[in-house]
Amino acid sequence: MNENTPHISAVDLFCGVGGLTHGLVRSGIDVQAGVDLDPHCKYPFEANNSAPFIERDVNDLSADELNSYLNQGDYSLLAGCAPCQPFSTYSQSGRSKKRGLDWQLVLKFGALVRELQPDLVTMENVAQLAKHTVFSDFLHFLKGYSVKWSVVECTKIGVPQSRKRLVLLASKLGTEGLTLENQFGAPIRTVREEIGKLPSISAGEQHKRDPLHFSPSLSDMNLRRIKASKPGGTWRDWDPELIAACHRRDTGATYPSVYGRMEWDSPSPTITTQCFGYGNGRFGHPVQDRAISLREAAMLQTFPRNYKFLARGEQVHFNRLGRLIGNAVPVRLGEAIGDALIEHVRLSTGESVATAPSDRLF
Template sequence: MSDKLRCIELFCGCGGMSLGLKNAGFSVEFAADLEASAVATYNKNFERSATQADVNKLTPQQLLSIVDVERGELDLMSGGPPCQGFSKQRRGAHLLEDKRNFLIKDYVQLIDGVMPKAFILENVAVFGQKRGQAYLEELSAALHDEYYLNPNFYNSADFGLAQTRERFILVGIRRDIAGRFDAPKPSVKTWKTVKEAIGDLPPPPSDCSEHPNYPNHMTTRISEKNRLRFSFVPQGGGWKDIPWEHRLECHKVTDPKAGGWPDVYGRLSWDKQCPTITGGFDSFTRGRYGHPEQNRALTPREAARLQGFPDWFVFAGNRHQVRHQIGNAVPPPLAQAIGESIKTALAGGGTAQESVTTTASQFSLAI
């Protein structure tokens, strides 16, 4: 096997997966995404540019031609089809004909046409549960004759992030490859804390401009009324800590004992981890995204650190675009761990057996 492991990444977003795979020793020869701002960010940070393209309009023949390989020669194809169609926040979304859900089928067809030695399919954790069952069974039926299929759930905190983000990642290793995929074991014994991740960052400018020494370190505007509300919330607290007279009207009629979105107006704790970073991290009204000490939400740079991005990685676009790029990204340290295990398999190593999962019925282990 050549020392140069060649990879195609589809639905590349801003480049979280690509950065991790690059650190694992892969050369991403072609990357594509439909979102222009994400492609702009990708091209700011990588020597090899991404292409703005609609993945469901690409053909296997085009991909093979672009990378200049024959069918079966590519080392790795990676893709994370947009996951909003499976979001827990959209009740019944998996039952809707959300066109984003069908991108998974398009991706499987590209895998079948390119026949890489290995592939990655990454998605939200609920995709590996009941909501994604039908798609997983179809995928297994289409590919299990050619690939050993290895579905696993990963907690990002196990791989050096101060974030308990869970993802479902399916790795396929072609059956004629001598090696097998071993799911990477946690790289840390103790989870990193929020303070370890962002505690050294200075406060962002008060005028919402970007910090001169830290790209994308800026805060969003907040009303004085909301700032006052949030000032009453201690570390680890939420809307229930806001005095009655300052609460939102909807919170005045909500029974605190009933639960009801406890993370709204939530403040992070220095000595703990943050929940999943989403595209709404710049507002503590959307979840537990309040700074542990300062009366504001996380900045894009803080969120990027919590996602495992280095400070040199710069995000392009307006605030809405940047926060969604960060929230949708695959944490680079997790991607690197997956990439290193695939690299071992392609080199003939690994000990995982076929029984991990090879047929549609065996996906019940992950559902």
């Protein structure tokens, strides 16, 4: 940490494998702990970040348990991304019971803010959350804070994928500099710039020196399909015998983005939990006849090339790792949030605490 950087101690709720934490640390924020219910997050979180992983359901956390972590600096930050599945366009069916539980986690986050009263709060989530009453309910927990939020297109801050996320910043120090706007204007990063130097592999091949650089095998039909696919194209480019029966129906014709290749010189589509599957979106490699590897997906989420997801000798489980990578906060977004909060604290140092009505500044 630079000696001129204000000492902000943070706890990352719903930390996952550490995307938000890693970004905050890169910006100079002192993350003291990460909390998540999923035991598979422990190794990647702790192997890449100098903070303990607390395996707990956030619903079971008390404010007293977090106080000691938040009191390590001159300023405190409670950060997090409550599970977004109930609001995601990728999972809208069959989730009524789980949806209620996930809403409860958003409100639990708010209740912890109200009880702990940290100097700073940030929440990152899917854009659709802003349309739900649970977000309005969450804002009620922030009484006494200046609050700024907006839906951010991540390409504007240097993330090489099209990904819209709701980002909220809240502070007890006033409004000055409380914005991500100063982080906008980064050059658009492309798929080629992010993953173009990785070694070639075939479908079903795992790279010898990087077990995460592994792409699932393809059926004979899907191998024929990807060979017929153009970067940025759709299955409509194929010969008729390659088109799946479900896409020949009128209802299927509205889903042109499945079975597609990425384009080298554009950002990738949104990396989802099923990003390793060629048939699940435009997740085909731009030139190699395979889906992107798990390592490529992680790098498009702006995890460093050497970010550790697997302990030595641990087997790759595509569904598990795809879920962990796809659900992560892009590291670069976390870094931009951290940069914005540090600049805000610098500008606000020595000024009286002020509050302002919640609005949309950036």
